[in-house]
Amino acid sequence: MEFGILFLESTSLEFGILFLEFSISMSAFTENGFDNRVTRLFRIRYPIIQAGMIWASGWRLASAVSNAGGLGIIGAGSMYPDVLREHIQKCKEATDKPFAVNVPLLYPDIDKHIAIIIEEKVPIVFTSAGNPKTWTAKLKEQGIVVAHVVSSAKFAKKCQDAGVDAVVAEGFEAGGHNGREETTTLCLIPAVRDAITIPLIAAGGIATGRAMYAMMALGAEGVQMGSRFVATPEASSNAAFKEAVVAANEGDTIVTLKKLTPVRLIKNQFYQAVQDAENKGASVEELENLLGRARAKQGMFEGNIAEGELEIGQVSAIIKDIKPAGEVVNDVWNEFINTCHSPFMH
Numbered sequence: 001m002e003f004g005i006l007f008l009e010s011t012s013l014e015f016g017i018l019f020l021e022f023s024i025s026m027s028a029f030t031e032n033g034f035d036n037r038v039t040r041l042f043r044i045r046y047p048i049i050q051a052g053m054i055w056a057s058g059w060r061l062a063s064a065v066s067n068a069g070g071l072g073i074i075g076a077g078s079m080y081p082d083v084l085r086e087h088i089q090k091c092k093e094a095t096d097k098p099f100a101v102n103v104p105l106l107y108p109d110i111d112k113h114i115a116i117i118i119e120e121k122v123p124i125v126f127t128s129a130g131n132p133k134t135w136t137a138k139l140k141e142q143g144i145v146v147a148h149v150v151s152s153a154k155f156a157k158k159c160q161d162a163g164v165d166a167v168v169a170e171g172f173e174a175g176g177h178n179g180r181e182e183t184t185t186l187c188l189i190p191a192v193r194d195a196i197t198i199p200l201i202a203a204g205g206i207a208t209g210r211a212m213y214a215m216m217a218l219g220a221e222g223v224q225m226g227s228r229f230v231a232t233p234e235a236s237s238n239a240a241f242k243e244a245v246v247a248a249n250e251g252d253t254i255v256t257l258k259k260l261t262p263v264r265l266i267k268n269q270f271y272q273a274v275q276d277a278e279n280k281g282a283s284v285e286e287l288e289n290l291l292g293r294a295r296a297k298q299g300m301f302e303g304n305i306a307e308g309e310l311e312i313g314q315v316s317a318i319i320k321d322i323k324p325a326g327e328v329v330n331d332v333w334n335e336f337i338n339t340c341h342s343p344f345m346h
């Protein structure tokens, strides 16, 4: 409306063009949500994706998000094959909407996971932490839509060359395992946009409709949110971990274990032990021993807040409540629409 008034009052060509472009971009809004390459690819209402997350995103969270019009993702990275099958089957019972499975490609039982995904006819797979060439062709032969997660423009291009359908570009703010380049989402999205022509989804530091708007302005066609969805009743994470996420403030997360696989987590006793070991010049092997085999489960699933690994993003500093996943989707979507109508502070 404000743009309309501006247009009527102005006789200049620029305002005419501005108004026309604005009308075109607003036409992406439909009765059913939003029409762009990401919503068409995944057959969803809103280009809002709930990230696949170990010890957080099981069938309850994924189906709640899909039922709300976003795309829910089951995080297979913390599941044995039979557990994954159970989550997929329960998700299919809980929603008739599309959902996805995230498969970190370093997972030791990857062949079994892929076989189950194919047998259970999962429509969409988000692969991460590995080479997109390895599984994309096999999944696509089965008619599965494939997206791959990257943290650099260089790897985004490799994904496109490998034939994936969409790229998730995840910046340094993000919770969980992180790129070595340490590129922030603000710098990463425009660089990836220039590098690829296939659909692009932004991740890392996004928890609000205003942030979604910013990402879309930078060239993303959808957003993937992880941390925001941890703080929901449907996330399978321990209640103590969810409370720690809500309590986290600016500066409470950090990327550590850079000698192994860099990971963003909440600073706690475990983090301090890693720091102390690194300050004393700990070797990779010593750090691996310190990390052990079940740190993430201990922290995020069992709720050992002092000694466990608590993966979460910088955006936890502005997450102040635990609310249903469907409400998260609606709130982000409504704030996005409002921001489209009135993007600037006055």
Ligand SMILES: Cc1cc2nc3c(=O)[nH]c(=O)nc-3n(C[C@H](O)[C@H](O)[C@H](O)COP(=O)(O)O)c2cc1C
Pocket (backbone or CB within 6 Å): 051, 052, 053, 054, 055, 056, 075, 076, 077, 078, 102, 104, 127, 128, 129, 149, 170, 173, 174, 175, 176, 177, 203, 204, 205, 206, 224, 225, 226, 227, 228, 230, 300, 311, 312, 313, 314, 315
């Ligand atoms: C608790 C937690 C677990 C995660 N586990 C995975 C995982 O298993 N696979 C993966 O590709 N990314 C994982 N991530 C990263 C998310 O998929 C997502 O890209 C990231 O959370 C986005 O940034 P945000 O946390 O700022 O929203 C995890 C993130 C969190 C917070």
